[in-house]
Amino acid sequence: MGSDRMNSGTAVITGGAGHLGQAIAESLASRGLVVVLSDLSIERVEEAVATIKAKERNADSIDIRGCAADVADEESVARLMETAALFGGIDVVVNNAGVEGPVATTDALDLNDLRAVYEVNVLGTLSVIKQALPHLRSSPNARVVNIASGAGLAGAAYMTAYNSSKHAVVGITRCVARELAADGIPVNAVCPGCVSSPMMGRIEREMARLGGTASVTYESAIPAGRYADAAEVANLVGYLATEAPKYLTGAALLIDGGLYA
Numbered sequence: 001m002g003s004d005r006m007n008s009g010t011a012v013i014t015g016g017a018g019h020l021g022q023a024i025a026e027s028l029a030s031r032g033l034v035v036v037l038s039d040l041s042i043e044r045v046e047e048a049v050a051t052i053k054a055k056e057r058n059a060d061s062i063d064i065r066g067c068a069a070d071v072a073d074e075e076s077v078a079r080l081m082e083t084a085a086l087f088g089g090i091d092v093v094v095n096n097a098g099v100e101g102p103v104a105t106t107d108a109l110d111l112n113d114l115r116a117v118y119e120v121n122v123l124g125t126l127s128v129i130k131q132a133l134p135h136l137r138s139s140p141n142a143r144v145v146n147i148a149s150g151a152g153l154a155g156a157a158y159m160t161a162y163n164s165s166k167h168a169v170v171g172i173t174r175c176v177a178r179e180l181a182a183d184g185i186p187v188n189a190v191c192p193g194c195v196s197s198p199m200m201g202r203i204e205r206e207m208a209r210l211g212g213t214a215s216v217t218y219e220s221a222i223p224a225g226r227y228a229d230a231a232e233v234a235n236l237v238g239y240l241a242t243e244a245p246k247y248l249t250g251a252a253l254l255i256d257g258g259l260y261a
């Protein structure tokens with residue numbers, strides 16, 4: 001740990017080996033938090049930690065540890081919290097794990113696919129908050145950031161599973177924020193529009209398949225004319241996790257280049 005590093009606590013991030021997750025872990029670590037990066041498999045976790053450290057000029061200046069955890073499994077979440085607490089308590093939780101689920105017409109929706117999406121995006125988010133709460137309550141710097149989506153604030157044809165799950169993430173954010181406001185724990189949702197990422201690529205390919213077209217892209221619908229970089233979203237998450245006013249709570253902050261403006 002670098003001596004000039006301002007340590008402002010420990011942050012747990014779920015889905016941290018993914019595209020956005022790695023950028024968020026990097027942003028949190030560069031702001032002085034000890035980061036516990038978790039994802040489904042320990043191999044992917046270790047690879048992600050190594051990738052982030054390799055990008056850092058002074059790898060000793062950031063502190064990132066790894067832990068495998070499945071947010072859809074309550075016991076696995078309990079083990080994640082136990083492990084993270086060993087690193088000095090839990091101050092920040094970033095619920096980033098998410099799956100896009102099926103891109104399908106409503107008649108073709110398989111309810112089991114819908115359940116699988118809700119298990120991760122909705123119940124996983126709630127389970128992590130619930131199990132982190134005893135730790136958060138004993139931290140003076142406790143904050144929760146949930147990665148929802150523009151899909152949590154608007155509908156999209158053929159995206160019923162994903163969009164409804166992200167609406168639930170926004171709903172969870174608002175309810176828990178109201179509940180924890182008196183404890184001084186801000187709870188906010190970040191709602192990215194389209195991020196240049198493998199997940200967006202998968203959705204575009206499925207949309208094209210469903211529409212019978214060669215390809216689908218949304219750049220022309222975005223006033224900024226481009227998708228977001230993961231780092232742009234990660235910086236907003238880092239801000240909310242550390243220095244944003246604590247009075248900012250219960251918000252669902254769009255970062256979408258004006259898409260939903």
Ligand SMILES: NC(=O)c1ccc[n+]([C@@H]2O[C@H](COP(=O)([O-])OP(=O)(O)OC[C@H]3O[C@@H](n4cnc5c(N)ncnc54)[C@H](O)[C@@H]3O)[C@@H](O)[C@H]2O)c1
Pocket residue numbers: 014015016017018019020021038039040069070071072096097098099100120124147148149150191192193194195196197198199200
């Ligand atoms: N990519 C976008 O354009 C975009 C836009 C808006 C919101 N989001 C949201 O941002 C978050 C990150 O997305 P991304 O683009 O990095 O996707 P990604 O697929 O690269 O990352 C998601 C990560 O979550 C992990 N994960 C899945 N199920 C899990 C489980 N049960 N337990 C623990 N981890 C699990 C995956 O292994 C993966 O590493 C997601 O919540 C997504 O819905 C993404």
